[in-house]
Amino acid sequence: MNTFLSLAHKAAQDEYLKFVADNLAAMAQDLDQGRTSCKDALALLARAGYLGINVPTSYGGRGGTLLDLTLFAEIISGYAAGLGLALASHYTVVELLLQSGTEQQKSRYLPLLAKGELLGAQAFSEVNAGSDYKAITTEVKVSGSNASINGAKAWVVNGEIAQLLAVLAKDGTNLSLWLVDIEPGAAPAGIKVGPARSKLGMRASVVNDLTFVDHAVALDNRVGGADVKADQVEKALLNALDVSKTVMAGAALGLADRALELSAERARTHEQFGQSISKFQGIQWKLADLSMDRHAAQMLTYRAAWSQADEPEKFHQYAAMAKMFAAKVARVHSSEAVQVFGVMGASLEEDVERLYRDAKLTELFEGTSEYQKVIIKEELGV
Ligand SMILES: Cc1cc2nc3c(=O)[nH]c(=O)nc-3n(C[C@H](O)[C@H](O)[C@H](O)COP(=O)(O)OP(=O)(O)OC[C@H]3O[C@@H](n4cnc5c(N)ncnc54)[C@H](O)[C@@H]3O)c2cc1C
Structure with a gap:
């Protein structure tokens, strides 16, 4: 039994997994190395309706929640974290309109944003x-x-x-x-x-x-x-950034997920000293640590996504915690995944090389990890 996601979210997750496997997995390296453009990949996502995940159905979108955005970013980012970032920017503009736009602004822009006619x-x-x-x-x-x-x-x-x-x-x-x-x-x-x-x-x-x-x-x-009013502007800005942070926590989680999948596969199939390297405890412990940390990051990230609607007074704190923690998990464990691969982890032929580079950036945008701590400590009154 899955107590973590509702049946609707589980179904959405399955749909996203299938879409990414069928359409994006094969172009991951081409996107990273500039042989396929971001614009073309986003057009593909727009045709499938994924630029309107958080746009209400009344404006032509899919009517999804922040958890839907986060799940999508998680699944896509193991293959193209840069697309996760592009989507987070787009969804942030949608969020600004939803929370703070006038009715005229919403009806003018949301239907076009949902279709991807505006990015x-x-x-x-x-x-x-x-x-x-x-x-x-x-x-x-x-x-x-x-x-x-x-x-x-x-x-x-x-x-x-x-x-x-x-x-x-x-x-x-x-x-x-x-x-x-x-x-x-x-x-x-x-x-x-x-x-x-x-x-x-x-x-x-x-x-x-x-x-x-x-x-x-x-x-x-x-x-x-x-x-x-000035205080409404600041509230709108912080809420939009919290949405974007939570989506990018999902992206960091996706990087960690893929690092685990690839390094476990490599450990099972690569041999040294006459046996699979998965038999070495040093390798097993890296995989165990990654598995534990990505589950912890997942709980915090989904918690942040839920809190936007269910515990709004905590959303600002949870978004900061989720982004900071998931980014660290992605950065530390993508590095360990490269280690499991040995020298091949440094090769452009292997996806772990890309994960390692992508993961570092998650600690920088939407507020650096240090700045997330500035937000987290506010709750403690210090
Ligand atoms: C890939 C990428 C995409 C981006 N996309 C966008 C975008 O679409 N739109 C946009 O507007 N911006 C974007 N940014 C900018 C991003 O929001 C900023 O990089 C981020 O807010 C950090 O600002 P900074 O780089 O100027 O670092 P600075 O704020 O100059 O920080 C420098 C260093 O000082 C530390 N520091 C700063 N303040 C404190 C403090 N109070 N306590 C402790 N340490 C502190 C930081 O943690 C960091 O280590 C993007 C950045 C990246 C890397």
Whole structure:
């Protein structure tokens, strides 16, 4: 009996597993090495309805929960963690609209986001405002019925392929969030898209810096509407980041799952000293530690996903714990998986090499692991 997931979630999990096995598993290395583009892979996911997992059915989506997003990210990320990252960015924009958008913003954008006709991206961080997001210098100037954005955003996942950006900007001293839509295929007026960043891992994703120069944005596109209060903006931002963190905890879990699967298989089939290396206790203990830690990470991650609806006052803490713990499990055990493979673990021919590179990045985005501890300790009043 599975007491962990409902029958509906178990059925969704089976569907996701089949989709990934049939469609993505074979292209994992091509995505990592740039032979298949993120855009093409996302188009495949869009056709299958997976860009609308968390969009309510009334707006044309699948009406799923954060647990559905997390399960999907978990399953996809053992093969293409970069796609998990691209999806997390898209789902974050959906979440911002769901929690804080006006009815006009929801009905205009959610059906298009659900179909993948619009791809979302979050443009929050800046070179000197990563952990300290309140230090952003991008500003929006509102004058009469016009608004324009100036500033430079760093490390925007989906930057060059997104058509709907959620941009964090200062309106005077207050934070504000803006929906910037870009005509598909058109060079965006007032937005300079930097070259795709070369990066250690998650290479299936595309990441760019974006510079806004007097970019005109409609007043209707202020998230939450013209009268939104500064504390509502901050709440919307933190909730969206908590969703994204939980989805990426799922991605880290998927990396650990795949590391376990591959290293157990390698241990069973590779021989030294006339026997399978799985007979060595040193190898058995690595696998046992990985198995235990990934189960612990899974419990924390699903707990965070459930808490958004069931224990909302704890969601911020659980999302931080889940992301930090699952990222550490992924980083430590993908390294141990490389060790089990011996020298072949360093070869581009083996998937564990990719898992190892992808896993490190999970400790950096959506708040570094150190910053998650800053959030976790808040609950303790210190
Ligand atoms: C692959 C990837 C994708 C990303 N995608 C996006 C995206 O789509 N949109 C977006 O807006 N941003 C994105 N980012 C940026 C990401 O959110 C930031 O990298 C992250 O918030 C950390 O900021 P930073 O890199 O500037 O590090 P910094 O904040 O400069 O931190 C540097 C070091 O100081 C430590 N540190 C900072 N503050 C504290 C503290 N209070 N206590 C203890 N230690 C501290 C950090 O842990 C880190 O070790 C992405 C980053 C990566 C790597």
